Amino acid sequence: MKEIEVNLTINHKKVSRTVPANWRLLDLLREGFSLTGCKEGCGVGECGACTVLLAGEPVNSCLVLVGQAEGKEVLTIEGLTAANKEEELHPLQQAFIEKGAIQCGYCTPGMVLSSLALLRRNAEPGVKEIKEAISGNLCRCTGYKQIVEAVQLAADWLKEDGDYIE
Ligand code: FES
Ligand code: FES
Numbered sequence: 001m002k003e004i005e006v007n008l009t010i011n012h013k014k015v016s017r018t019v020p021a022n023w024r025l026l027d028l029l030r031e032g033f034s035l036t037g038c039k040e041g042c043g044v045g046e047c048g049a050c051t052v053l054l055a056g057e058p059v060n061s062c063l064v065l066v067g068q069a070e071g072k073e074v075l076t077i078e079g080l081t082a083a084n085k086e087e088e089l090h091p092l093q094q095a096f097i098e099k100g101a102i103q104c105g106y107c108t109p110g111m112v113l114s115s116l117a118l119l120r121r122n123a124e125p126g127v128k129e130i131k132e133a134i135s136g137n138l139c140r141c142t143g144y145k146q147i148v149e150a151v152q153l154a155a156d157w158l159k160e161d162g163d164y165i166e
Helices: 025-033 077-082 091-098 108-121 127-133 145-160
Strands: 003-010 013-020 051-054 057-060 073-075
Touching (some): 003 025, 013 025, 025 051, 057 108, 077 091, 077 108, 091 108, 108 145
Parallel strands (some): 003 073
Antiparallel strands (some): 003 013
16 A cells, blocks of 8 residues: 555644555554544545544544645644643533533533634624534534533633633
């Protein structure tokens, strides 16, 4: 199998790795860096369990070849936690817990990252915007109501303390 070298930034650190050219970003994160917060659900771009932020935008990492991430910045759920200055959970994570928006948790990293991308561009999203932002993330457990409420709660907290958002 042909290999390629990829150079990118993962969770605020510049990294290089030589990997099989047919690896997806999901493989690089999980197998190359043990960042297992991004999950493989469907593997074909339908469930959103593998969502990460690539250059600030949510992507299905199962659909991105490693070469497409060259030179770009990737944020996974592990980076969100580590970037918090006080080593607390990010307000979005805390709000998901508070509102009971996590059951099995398989969808949660992707949901949180899609929600983060929304809050970065819209600090006061309505229910419609929140539903649109998470429309690519499937949840089999919660029924979505608690997830929408959690994003609204996090938005309220972030309005009070804007320093929290990265
Ligand atoms: S595993 Fe990537 S969208 Fe389902
Ligand atoms: S909490 Fe189980 S899939 Fe969402």
